[in-house]
Amino acid sequence: MxxxxxVAITFGPCDSCSQNKPLMNIYLQNEPVNxxxxxxxxxxxxxxxxxxxxxxxxxxxxxxxxxxxxERAKLHDVELHQVAEKVETLGQFVIKxxxxxxxHGNKVLCMDWCRDKRRMVxxxxxxxxxxxxxxxxxxxxxxxCTWVMACAYAPSGCxxxxxxxxxKCSVYPLSLDKNENLAAKKKSVxxxxxxxxxxxxxxxxxxxxxxxxxxxxxxxxxxxxxLLQSFHGHSADVLSLDLAPxxxxxxxxxxxxxxxxxxxxxxxxxxxQSFETxxxxxxxxxxxxxxDAFATGSDDATCRxxxxxxxxxxxxxxxxxxxxxxxxxDFSLSGRLLFAGYNDYNINVWDVLKGTRVAILFGHENRxxxxxxxxxxxxxxxxxxxxxxxxxxx
Amino acid sequence: xxxxxxRDHGQHYRPRMACLAKxxxxxxxxxxxxxxxxxxxxxLNITSIPHVVTGQDILAxxxxxxxxxxxxxxxxxxxxxxxxxxxPLQDHKKLILKPDVSLYRFQTPYFxxxxxxxxxxxxxxxxxxxxxxxxxxxxxxxxxxxxxNLHKWLNHKWDFIVMQAKEQYRAGxxxxxxxxxxxxxxERAYWIVHRPPPRTHSAxxxxxxxxxxxxxxxxxxFDYYRRIIIFTQQAIMRSxxxxxxxxxxxxxxxxxxxxxxxxxxxxxxxxxxxxxxxxYWDLNMRNVxxxxxxxxxxxxxxFFELLNDPRGRTDFKVFLKKEFxxxxxxxxxxxxxxxxxxxxxxxxxxxxxFKTFLAxxxxxxxxxxxxxxxxxVKGLEHPHRYVLDAAQTHxxxxxxxxxxxxxxxxxxxxxxxxxxxxxxxxxxxxSQLEQNxxxxxxxxxxxxxxxxxxxERAKAAAAAGPIDIKKLMASKLDRK
Numbered sequence: 001m002x003x004x005x006x007v008a009i010t011f012g013p014c015d016s017c018s019q020n021k022p023l024m025n026i027y028l029q030n031e032p033v034n035x036x037x038x039x040x041x042x043x044x045x046x047x048x049x050x051x052x053x054x055x056x057x058x059x060x061x062x063x064x065x066x067x068x069x070x071e072r073a074k075l076h077d078v079e080l081h082q083v084a085e086k087v088e089t090l091g092q093f094v095i096k097x098x099x100x101x102x103x104h105g106n107k108v109l110c111m112d113w114c115r116d117k118r119r120m121v122x123x124x125x126x127x128x129x130x131x132x133x134x135x136x137x138x139x140x141x142x143x144x145c146t147w148v149m150a151c152a153y154a155p156s157g158c159x160x161x162x163x164x165x166x167x168k169c170s171v172y173p174l175s176l177d178k179n180e181n182l183a184a185k186k187k188s189v190x191x192x193x194x195x196x197x198x199x200x201x202x203x204x205x206x207x208x209x210x211x212x213x214x215x216x217x218x219x220x221x222x223x224x225x226x227l228l229q230s231f232h233g234h235s236a237d238v239l240s241l242d243l244a245p246x247x248x249x250x251x252x253x254x255x256x257x258x259x260x261x262x263x264x265x266x267x268x269x270x271x272x273q274s275f276e277t278x279x280x281x282x283x284x285x286x287x288x289x290x291x292d293a294f295a296t297g298s299d300d301a302t303c304r305x306x307x308x309x310x311x312x313x314x315x316x317x318x319x320x321x322x323x324x325x326x327x328x329x330d331f332s333l334s335g336r337l338l339f340a341g342y343n344d345y346n347i348n349v350w351d352v353l354k355g356t357r358v359a360i361l362f363g364h365e366n367r368x369x370x371x372x373x374x375x376x377x378x379x380x381x382x383x384x385x386x387x388x389x390x391x392x393x394x
Numbered sequence: 395x396x397x398x399x400x401r402d403h404g405q406h407y408r409p410r411m412a413c414l415a416k417x418x419x420x421x422x423x424x425x426x427x428x429x430x431x432x433x434x435x436x437x438l439n440i441t442s443i444p445h446v447v448t449g450q451d452i453l454a455x456x457x458x459x460x461x462x463x464x465x466x467x468x469x470x471x472x473x474x475x476x477x478x479x480x481x482p483l484q485d486h487k488k489l490i491l492k493p494d495v496s497l498y499r500f501q502t503p504y505f506x507x508x509x510x511x512x513x514x515x516x517x518x519x520x521x522x523x524x525x526x527x528x529x530x531x532x533x534x535x536x537x538x539x540x541x542x543n544l545h546k547w548l549n550h551k552w553d554f555i556v557m558q559a560k561e562q563y564r565a566g567x568x569x570x571x572x573x574x575x576x577x578x579x580x581e582r583a584y585w586i587v588h589r590p591p592p593r594t595h596s597a598x599x600x601x602x603x604x605x606x607x608x609x610x611x612x613x614x615x616f617d618y619y620r621r622i623i624i625f626t627q628q629a630i631m632r633s634x635x636x637x638x639x640x641x642x643x644x645x646x647x648x649x650x651x652x653x654x655x656x657x658x659x660x661x662x663x664x665x666x667x668x669x670x671x672x673x674y675w676d677l678n679m680r681n682v683x684x685x686x687x688x689x690x691x692x693x694x695x696x697f698f699e700l701l702n703d704p705r706g707r708t709d710f711k712v713f714l715k716k717e718f719x720x721x722x723x724x725x726x727x728x729x730x731x732x733x734x735x736x737x738x739x740x741x742x743x744x745x746x747x748f749k750t751f752l753a754x755x756x757x758x759x760x761x762x763x764x765x766x767x768x769x770x771v772k773g774l775e776h777p778h779r780y781v782l783d784a785a786q787t788h789x790x791x792x793x794x795x796x797x798x799x800x801x802x803x804x805x806x807x808x809x810x811x812x813x814x815x816x817x818x819x820x821x822x823x824x825s826q827l828e829q830n831x832x833x834x835x836x837x838x839x840x841x842x843x844x845x846x847x848x849x850e851r852a853k854a855a856a857a858a859g860p861i862d863i864k865k866l867m868a869s870k871l872d873r874k
Contacts, residue, residue, distance in 0.1 A: 011773075011780050020776060027627040044620040057619035064626040075636045083641045087649075090658070098667050116840045117675060118666075138836070147602055157840025165602065167403065176841055194403050194605050204734035213405060213605045223736040228779075233625075236606035246698075257410070257604055258612075267780050271625060272632065280412035281608070290647040292640060300412045309640040311632070321460040323416045324473060334651035335644070336658060343413075343597075344473045346466075353648065362465055366595050376678070378656045379667040385595075393667035394657050 010267040014039055022229065024270040037269055072312050080305070080314045084353035090336070093349060093359040093394070098379070101389040103140075108383035109164075110198075110370050114153045117376045121160045122389055123148035141172060141182045150198045154205040161189070161208055163196035169210050171222055190220045197239045202266075209252060209266075211238040217254050219266060231264045233271040240284045246291040253294050255282030261296050261306065275306050277313045284328045288352075289335045295352075297326030303340050305352065317350045319357060328370045333377030341368030341382055363390050405603040411509045414477075418506065421479045424455060425500050431455045436497055438483060441575045446483065446499055449492045468493060476597040478507055481583030487591050499576075505584040507598065510609055513588035516551065519544040521585055523559035524566075536591050650695055654688060662688070664820035670830035671820060672837065680704045680843065687814040694802055697794040713806040719797065721758035722789050725751045729786040733779055744777035752785075762788050 011022055014036040021036035035043070048054075106124035113120050123143075145166035152161045163169035169190035172182045190196065192212035199210045202219075207228070211217040217231040217238055236257035244251045251272070255261045261282055263273040280300035287294045288305075293314070297303045302318035303326050317338065324344040331338055337358070338350040347368055349359040366385035373380040379393035424430045436446040449471070457467040471491035474480045475498070482488070483497040491498070522541045525532055533541060548555060566574055590596040612618065653659045666672045677686050685705050693700040693709075700706040707723075714720040728751070732743040751760050752771060762770075766784050773781040801807055822830065 010783070011778055020778075025628060026624055027631055030627075032631070040624065044617045044624060048616055052616075054614075054616050054619065057616050057623070058614070061619045061622040061626065064623055064630065068626050068630050071630055071634065075634050078637045078641060080641055083638075083645055087645065093657075114840055116837065116843075118672075118837050119840065149602065156844045158844050165403075174841060176839055194405065195602060202734060203730070206734060206736045213403075213602075215606065221737040224738060226737055228737065235612050236608070237604050257606060257608060267783075273629065274625065280410050288644065288647075289651070290644070292643055292647075299410055301416075307637070307640050307644070309635040309643075310637045311629075311634045312637075314637075314641065321462045321466055321470065323420075323470065324413045332655050332657045334648050334655035334658060336648045336652065336655060344469050346469055353645065360466065362469070376656070376675075377654075378661060378665050378674070385599075391667060393665050394660075 009034055010265065016043075022268040024268050072310070075310055076312065080353065081355060084355075087353055089354065089356075090351055090358050095349070095359055095361055095392050095394060097361075097363050097390045097392050099391040101391075102387065104387045104389075106387060107366070107385035108369060108387060108389055109147060109149050110151045110162075111372055111381055111383045111389060112151055112153045112160075113372055113374050113381070114157045115155055115375055116157055117374050117378070119153075119157070120381065121151050121153050121162075122383055123151040123162050123164075124387075138178060139174065139182055147195075150196050150210070152199050152201055152208075154201045155203065156205050159205050161199050161201065163190065163199060163210070165195050167192050167194060167196060167212070169196050169199045169208060169220070171208070187222075187225075189222050189225050190218060191225075192216070192218070194237070197237065198241050200241060200243055202243060209241060209243065211241045211254055211256075213237040215256070217241055217252075217264065229266060229269045231262075231269050231271070233262055233264075233274070234258055234260065239282065242286050242294065244287055244291045245289060253285050253287065255285040255296050255298075257281040259298075261285055261294070263308065273308065273311060275313060277304065278302070280325070283325060286329050286331060289331055289333065295329050295331065295338055297329040297340050299325035301325055301342075303329055303338060303350065305338075315352070315355050317348075317355060317357075322348065327368060328372075330371050330373045330380065332373055332380075339371050339373065339380050339382075341371040341384075343367045345384070345386075347371060347382055361392065363392075364388070403605070405605045407604045407607045407609075408509055408512065409600055409604050410608040411507070411600075414507065414509060417474065417477060417479060420459075421474065421500060423459070424452070436483075438497075438575070441572050443483070443499070443572070443576060443579070446497050449494055449496045449498060452480065452491060452498060453493050464493070473597065476587075476595060478505065478584060478587035478596070478598075481579070481586075483579065486579075486582065487586060487594055489587065489590075489594055489596055499579065501583060502580055505580055507587070513584075513598075515544060516548060516555065518585065518589055519548055519551075519555045520558045520562065521581065523555055524563050527559055527563050534591065540589065654692060660819065662686070662819055663817040664822070669820055669822050669827060670834055671822070672835070673817065673820075675837065677815065677817060681708070681847075684813055684815055685810070687811070687816045690807075690811050690814045693807075697798040700798065700801075709806065709810055710801060713801045713804055714797070716804075716806065717797075717800075721751065721760050722793055722797070724758060725760045726786055726789050726793070729782040732782065733786075737779075740779055741777050744774055744781065747782065748774050760785075760789060 009023060013020055014023060015033045016035050016039040019036065023034040023036055024040055025032060025034055026040065104124045108122055108124050111120055111122035145164050148162050148164040150163050159171055159173050161169055161171045168188050171187045171189050173185050189208055190210045192214050194212055194214035197211050197213055199208060201208055206222050208220045208222055209217065215234045215236060215238060218227055219229040221228055234256040238254050238256040241252055241254040250266050251263055252266060253261055253263050259276055259278045259280060259282060261275045262271050265272050278296065278298045278300055280298055282296050282298045284297040285294055292309055293305055293307050295303055295305050301322050301324060302316050304313050305315040307314045324342055326340045326342050328341045329338060336352055338352050339347060340350065341347045345364045345366060345368060347361040348357050351358050364384040364386050368382050368384045370383040371380060379391050381389055381391050383389045431447045431451050433445045433447045435442050435444050453464065453467045453471055456470050457464060468491065475489045475491050479501055480498050481501055483499060522533060522537060545552065587596045588598050656665055661674055663673050664671055666674050678689060681704060693703065693706040700710055711720065711723065714723055728747050732740060735743060750756055750758050762785055766788050770782060770785045
């Protein structure tokens with residue numbers, strides 16, 4: 001089911017300044033207009049008109065927020081657990097760690113799978129590309145900065161991107177020659193004003209989406225390093241992003257330290273949906289496989305599921321005994337299971353429909369920093385600050 | 395400890411630690427005289443220390459109170475020690491909870507971790523100096539390292555530090571022996587958490603600092619409210635769907651894919667991670683001749699699935715060729731390439747697409763409605779990345795609602811369904827499993843596959859290009 005963004009006009013002459021630019025679809029006095037992002041900013045920052053004060057604006061915004069909640073409530077006719085009643089419960093799960101990668105001498109911060117389902121790239125202070133099946137390390141690249149918090153594999157499998165405290169996202173073309181020095185061919189693509197927290201390739205090797213501690217996300221052209229679109233709306237560090245798996249592929253979701261998860265239109269830079277129900281920083285966001293929903297993992301020790309079409313939160317995955325924040329979440333192939341890694345060194349597996357926990361894994365000796373399911377869903381990999389990566393199938 | 399001169403990027407704030415409030419509440423309950431953990435007086439060296447608890451008692455209380463099993467209780471207990479709410483009396487450098495009669499004490503609230511206040515270097519220097527005064531040579535190697543470095547950094551304050559250390563030492567001597575021992579234990583535990591020795595994990599190790607202060611309130615000026623108003627207005631007008639419909643769709647997705655999820659149904663022939671046999675991956679390679687039945691079934695779930703799988707797309711192209719309507723998919727693919735391609739190639743690709751698909755009389759003219767065609771052609775005068783969006787979506791919808799369903803009923807699809815493989819599940823003996831483990835291989839390098847596909851693409855592009863009649867006639871004449 002494709003998202004609604006395809007019906008929007010996202011490029012053309014701005015209704016205010018008439019220049020041809022990416023357009024945001026907003027409403028002025030209840031009439032739809034298309035403004036470019038500069039005109040929207042100018043409109044927001046123009047001085048107070050006669051009779052307007054900060055408190056009248058505040059009252060208006062409160063009114064509108066209440067109205068939005070009303071609109072959402074009108075369509076809220078069933079809860080997830082009611083829908084889940086007809087579905088049978090899952091049996092007991094026994095998940096065993098089959099392979100452990102110990103090559104990192106430092107905390108594992110991030111990892112990503114290659115589309116060939118058997119290779120992966122993982123990062124700490126050194127990026128390593130490995131053939132996960134036989135735990136062969138194929139390449140290691142030493143990074144100049146101390147924390148490499150983001151790494152991504154390109155769809156073609158020929159290139160990897162990574163970045164961290166150096167405020168940049170660099171792209172490394174991979175080669176068949178194991179002894180080649182990859183760092184020599186490095187190319188800086190993204191430049192932020194603060195640390196890079198997450199990066200991801202879009203549907204091709206040519207575009208890179210990044211999120212940063214400076215509170216913005218950005219879309220870059222890899223070849224030229226040009227900034228194609230920037231996304232402003234978070235009021236604190238953005239920690240994580242994920243691209244929608246929809247057929248029109250135009251949106252992505254980001255989560256940050258301002259407790260908000262925002263959904264963005266990649267073409268215009270407009271923030272189209274926002275969810276603020278978490279009680280603390282959102283560490284990780286991930287789309288449901290069909291693209292109609294997404295899950296978040298947060299420092300408040302809960303994971304939540306948000307329905308994009310009904311525009312609300314539909315489930316909270318929490319337990320009284322889980323006190324420490326979730327650092328990373330991912331769905332299984334069908335979306336029935338949610339794997340979440342926590343700061344208390346455990347991984348909890350949740351039944352997305354019923355809201356219950358179906359398994360708990362104790363394999364790590366330090367924080368679990370990243371949990372990713374392989375592209376064909378056969379196993380998931382968990383990286384931890386105890387310097388290891390574990391591969392766990394059923 | 396090495397000093398790394400990292401450029402100051404302005405990140406100074408510790409991340410929020412939302413767990414602290416909950417842990418504090420739990421620790422207070424644990425210390426309740428009636429319902430808390432049993433405590434007793436224990437002798438340590440010569441002094442007797444009050445309110446000491448054993449590791450197993452703590453674990454039993456947690457298991458009982460939180461209604462969890464022993465392993466989970468162990469996790470929670472270890473985190474309490476790692477955060478410094480409980481500290482061990484013996485083996486004090488290892489911040490874990492031992493499930494036996496090892497002794498622990500509850501840390502005094504003065505030394506509890508607080509998100510806002512970092513353990514200050516000055517205080518640490520005073521602490522180390524005090525220990526040096528008490529007895530020279532009691533500092534560990536890592537502590538001596540710290541001490542040397544602090545002496546370098548805080549040189550300007552060093553007199554103050556030494557004076558403070560002497561004051562605290564003198565004040566300490568005036569307390570009675572039992573209190574002094576307890577306070578020393580508490581202080582030592584505090585610094586182990588906030589300046590952990592090598593190979594000790596303390597929960598204060600949180601990673602990177604944040605740029606924005608999590609405790610600061612956002613500055614609510616008039617533009618802050620204006621932005622909220624702009625956003626909320628468009629959010630209200632955005633069309634939404636009833637929960638029954640959207641949740642129903644989520645449920646439908648789960649049920650459809652249930653048998654394809656390796657965590658819910660066994661994958662055939664066997665999960666390569668479990669048996670170390672990569673037949674599952676070999677059978678499902680990108681461009682395998684004969685796909686598996688599961689894969690073919692997956693193509694029927696949605697048009698998106700069919701297009702996403704390269705083998706599925708190839709099969710769909712075979713069907714389209716038979717129907718002589720390959721131009722729709724070709725246009726869609728070309729538009730995708732432009733959308734996701736490099737910025738420099740956009741105008742060139744736009745021109746090619748116009749000449750091939752949109753111009754009147756074009757060799758592969760696509761049939762879209764007049765309005766969309768008009769908009770697209772007008773947009774192509776100043777091509778940008780998303781100029782073909784409207785046309786591409788129209789074509790995609792057309793294929794999805796009409797062509798896709800005809801494909802599923804066509805002989806091409808039924809033929810591939812018949813031919814598709816249904817591998818039998820493997821049944822390996824332990825010795826075979828061992829052999830599989832030894833024969834593990836990484837599989838074809840994706841770079842090689844990419845190069846092969848590029849070659850094929852170049853060949854296909856050359857074949858699909860307009861035929862030069864003159865050259866063809868010239869070659870025919872040559873042959874004659």
